[in-house]
Amino acid sequence: MAGARSKSKSTATPKSKKPPPKPNGNILSYFSKVPAANQSPKPSSGANAASPQSLKRKSDGGLDENEERRAKLTKALEDEFGTGDINQEEEDDDDDDLRSLFEDDGEDLSSSAPISLNTGETPTLPAKATSPPLDLAGPRSEAKTADCFMCGKVLSGLSESEANAHVNDCLDRAGTEMQKRAEHDEICEGQVIEAALNNKEKEVIVIDDEGHDIKPKMDTEESTGDAAFKLPHEEGEYFDDLDPANDPSDYEDEEEEEDLPNQANQLEEAEEEDPSRVEPLNSDDAPGTRVAPIAPMFLPRKPKPKPTAFTALMDHTAEKPKGRRKRRNQANPSEGGTPQAPPRPCPFYKKLFQGIITVDAFRYSKIEGCNAYFLSHFHSDHYMGLSSSWCHGPIYCSRATANLLKLRLRVKAQYIHELPWDTDITIPNCNGIKVRLLDANHCPGSALFLFTTLANRRVLHTGDFRATTSMIKHPSLFGRHIHELYLDTTYLSPKYSFPHTLDVLSACSGLISSLMAPKPGIANMLRAFRPSAPAPPRGHLLVLIGTYSIGKERLAVSIARAIGSKIHVPESKYPTYLALEDPLLTSLLTTNPHNAQVHLTPLGNISIQGLKEYLEPFLPTPRKPASFNRIVGIKPTGWTYTPPASRNTVNPTVREVLNSEDWESPYKREDMKPVRGSNDTVALYEVPYSEHSGFRDLTRFCCGLDIGKIIATVGVGGEKTRREMAAWMEKWKEDRKRFGLWREKAVREKEGPGTSFI
């Protein structure tokens, strides 16, 4: 399906008319907090070099595509080069927008210092785009640490580590700005909900199954209490809190009943639900054949588990159909196979409130009893099953995600319901349950779903998320009891931890800046003779950043801003990026590869060989000078980071994980080492940039919030992983019991015990 989709031609032209910017108020939002700059960067006239044909992926076979691309780029360069400055185009009318964007305080991303592109005869962004004016790495730099790229403060008197500390402070401060905004939004739960309820326009989206708008019926229904709250099929634990005898705060008790393997009790549920769906494993003859789930990640592979009802159920839980035998022949074995094979059952962790609401469950056809399908973010393993033929019910998601559903999957608009951020919305036909979207800090448009029943029972589904301390402090979460948490447990193992995102962004920006600066040795030598001597240029550096379809844009934005470059994206991906409606990103995009020093490319191209090939068309020929003659690849991956050797990752205590300095995962520019095979011209860096929560993130999130039951959503296929995850959840619970909710040390010290840190 991905293949089919990607083959579709990307003739889409940038939309000139853009929808209004989405509401603000998120923490660590992917979206800039400024009004849309309302500029749709035109595909530059000289961009034939980047035509879809030349940049499309290798659909017509291996090297041809690269050859073709190279040829076209070379030709374009030759055709064009006389025209002068490759960086000029598109700049002029962007100045003001850029300036305002750089000055915005809502963006926590790195530098705001456009600087010389350092391309020899070339020049630069117009001076007034620079705010504060600062040449971090250009030939005229005094030193690498001349100024803070956040606040402009002169840092040259400081040691490098002091300078780094300062810059990190600045970056962190940018984060707290968002916290303030969140506070501003909301004083207490009641007010927010009330505000939402009183705001007719925002309050309810009511759509019937055909997608027709019908009359809002909020108040009547919501105020009718128990009767209105009956779920269609059965009564269950969700009704417990209707009973006044059930103190919602008494959650320890309800946890007590939860077993160690947190989900084992789901087994019975699953079997009751539809016993016929529990299918035998690994039998080629059996209908519905499939292999056992992939062994839990991070654990030694074991022989395939015995087929049990539970494993059979969990087999369907893998987001991806990896390692699965073919399912084709189920419906009609005599034929070559038919897609009409009975749908897999939807795994329990995607079903909320007895399944009246599901999250990221689109590959199970129609789910009986589901009145609202939620999509947490636009990654294929979560939207799998969605297509133009979707007709099983309304889809709720963030605006960016909604845009992408229409643009990329052609899902019919009548099924798509975009929800605002940080606002309670009553979900139609779901017994008055409300949902509030919170920024998941995963990829653009990614959301946490916070559901609230009429009886004030809160259920949080994280989708995929990267937890942060500001997320813990979010007024929608902090200080509230969350009865159930569906948790992204991708990295729920002490082995996995990642540096703070901002540290990584800062390190990358710093690295690239320093690579653009003259070699210190040479510069110093020259200066020894003649201090004013311009440092010799080191050539034009191209920065190639690997990315999936959505995600990691922050890396590109951060680096681009640090070096004053635009960001080139293949023309085929351009509409996708526009659909994110991120004004900052949009303002930096260009489809002209010569117009930007920072390029985004599919992760598959990020290898030494791939970099070489990518660079080639930009190299000089007898007929033209080089656009670029060096290339640096950035490969964002969560897997390469090794924590400090002193860290106890075998059996750490929760306290240790939460607070010990050993569990800081520092990351600085000096930690960035090129991979083997890198040289002066072609260098590849793997950076520990993760958009999932690491182990410490998860621990802090779950110890910092008042959480009842936790349900893992990843890695639940293997018994051992399940057990280990459950053990951690148990430890978190004990820690909360014993020490109370975790708070950041600095905050505790500043405000003293007992004070809320909101």
Next chain:
DNA sequence: GCGATCAGCT
């Protein structure tokens, strides 16, 4: 030819 699904491969 197109959409959907899957095996295999990063």
Next chain:
DNA sequence: CACAGCTGATCGC
């Protein structure tokens, strides 16, 4: 390993 894809093959329509 696998973050979250991509690519080609196959099948139904």
